[in-house]
Amino acid sequence: MIRPVLLALFALLAITPAANAHRIKTKTLQIDHPWTGDMAEAKPPFDIVVQMVIRNTGKAADVLTGASSPHAERIELVHAATGPQKAVEIKAGARVELSTKSVYLRVFGFNKLIDTYDYFPMTLNFKRAGAVKIEVMVEDVAIDLPKLIN
Numbered sequence: 601m602i603r604p605v606l607l608a609l610f611a612l613l614a615i616t617p618a619a620n621a622h623r624i625k626t627k628t629l630q631i632d633h634p635w636t637g638d639m640a641e642a643k644p645p646f647d648i649v650v651q652m653v654i655r656n657t658g659k660a661a662d663v664l665t666g667a668s669s670p671h672a673e674r675i676e677l678v679h680a681a682t683g684p685q686k687a688v689e690i691k692a693g694a695r696v697e698l699s700t701k702s703v704y705l706r707v708f709g710f711n712k713l714i715d716t717y718d719y720f721p722m723t724l725n726f727k728r729a730g731a732v733k734i735e736v737m738v739e740d741v742a743i744d745l746p747k748l749i750n
């Protein structure tokens with residue numbers, strides 16, 4: 601016999617928005633919706649761009665120093681206007697958006713076609729929080745690869 605309480609719980613689970621599921625939390629960081637564009641018919645290896653929002657919920661500044669993925673030759677922080685960048689500081693309480701409008705993660709030599717709405721693994725490296733594993737979603741939109749400066 602299924603009790604009404606259980607039924608109510610199932611109903612709640614069913615309406616939980618998908619966006620809430622795509623948040624990675626550590627003690628001091630909250631990473632929302634890391635994503636890349638539709639890979640369409642790209643032929644591996646190819647370059648992609650990864651965007652996300654990082655919030656520092658801790659009491660001390662942290663610094664994103666790099667990233668890696670088993671599917672990537674290498675990943676670099678790149679500023680759309682000024683080129684390669686060593687790190688991105690996220691002050692205590694601050695929110696930083698990694699996007700092609702400013703600083704973004706540029707993935708070189710991605711070696712696998714991932715279907716739209718699927719995910720691939722990436723590790724972000726922070727000075728304080730250390731290695732943080734995330735899953736990057738392949739969205740149903742195209743991202744133009746910004747021209748590389750330098």
Ligand SMILES: [Cu+2]
Nearest residue numbers: 622633634737
């Ligand atoms: Cu997401």
